[in-house]
Amino acid sequence: MSDDQNLAVYKSLAGKSVFITGGGSGIGESLVRHFVAQGSKVAFVDVAEVPSRALVAELGGKPLFIPCDLRNIEALKAAVVEAVAANGPIDVLCNNAGNDDRHQTADVSVDYWDDRMAVNVRHQFFAAQAVRPYMKAQGGGSIINFGSITVMVGDGDCPAYVTSKAAIWGMTRALAREFGPERIRVNCMVPGWVMTERQMRLWLNEAGEKQIAERQCLPDRVQPSDIARMALFLAADDSRMCTSQQFVVDAGWI
Template identity: 35%
Template sequence: MGRIEGKTAIVTGGARGMGEATVRRFVAEGGRVVIADVLDAEGRALADELGAATQFVHLDVSDADAWKACVAQAVERFGGVDVLVNNAGICLVGTIVDLDPATFQKVLAVNLTGAFLGMQAVAPQMLARGKGSIINISSTEGLHGTNGMAAYGSSKWGLRGLTKVAAMEFGPRGVRVNSIHPGAVDTPMAGTDVVPAEVWERVFRRQPIQRIGRPEEVANVSLFLASDESTYLCGAEIAVDGGMTAGGFLELAPGAPA
């Protein structure tokens, strides 16, 4: 039996990157998955490949009515929602001085408001059933600050805080809420196809695991939180970052890698 056998999940941003890896991992472990995304072609192709355990639903996470329709389709097709993975996100960079306010609001609308609307949409039926797991994909940018990340960092710090509030409100009624904080992961959002290799080399030289993360490594943690193996975790934040937020090597001090 798979680790989430019989559970139904909604995975936003599920058509590619970490979302796709999560969809594949959940299905491999017996789950049924609603692939929710604005990328219609990629989402439908993934659902066609994975078969009857999946359904693609077009979802703009910043649209409350679209969320209601998505949850309704999940209930109609699979009987309910056991797991929500708020993975959809965008990253638009710019300094506080230079960033256009509309761009700031756009990032918040997807990364923060989108997760809020998702939790608001699934919570009634999860709470009525007295069980469920909500997994919010934040970022290491929700654990520290980085120049140029005014919008993205604000959204991910906000999602970290929203997770804590939801854990307090939903936990006593059987619904666990936790956040995952990935570091740099090899996905289209990270720009690994355009960022020069020497830039990545400088980035990873300072952290304990000196390479970029793989989408599957984040998906594995989402699987753990979705499963009954994590029934005493609520309000936790898990950094899947190769040790990035543990600190940075000081090359002149003992213990730094050669």
């Protein structure tokens, strides 16, 4: 992030209360870092406590970490209440958390299917439901749901994940229409292949490098910070008339 001094500062984000799911690593960690750097009051949830607490310590204790397994909706709702008590009513929700473990259709059980829906899409809906009253009372807010280009590509090695991410786009459209009269904007972030530690460790091999070279228009690798910077724009007042849209950051993959 050494080049951030040359990038945008959104004055409207200073002091805003931001709630981020899955903020302990990967894209979520970058979201936490970037919103803190903008002067926002950040709370984030994650199931992984060790990296999450390390991130809080590195950032001088500024973000609030609330341990939470997002499959537990009551725990998620309680986390929102705790975040509001600490940072004030939620202005921005980043529905980032998800898991793209690989699987084949023949191996998917009913329990695994239901778990993938719970991990990837169900909590996004209920987080939006939980923050809506706060945003409505304040005259508006920004909800950023996280989809994936796997929906557009139609990847064949994670059908339950692709299905869940497709549902997020439909949910975004429906919530944007319902919440719009309250000046609550709902958009869908669509990352490409982002070079998180997990992605590089599990799947970035020689074949993966070749695929990136063939599919992306741009030669550079998409970084978590590239996603976070788009999220800053969607959270800020600069994007006040942007809602019910997909914002793709994939270096031209699709």
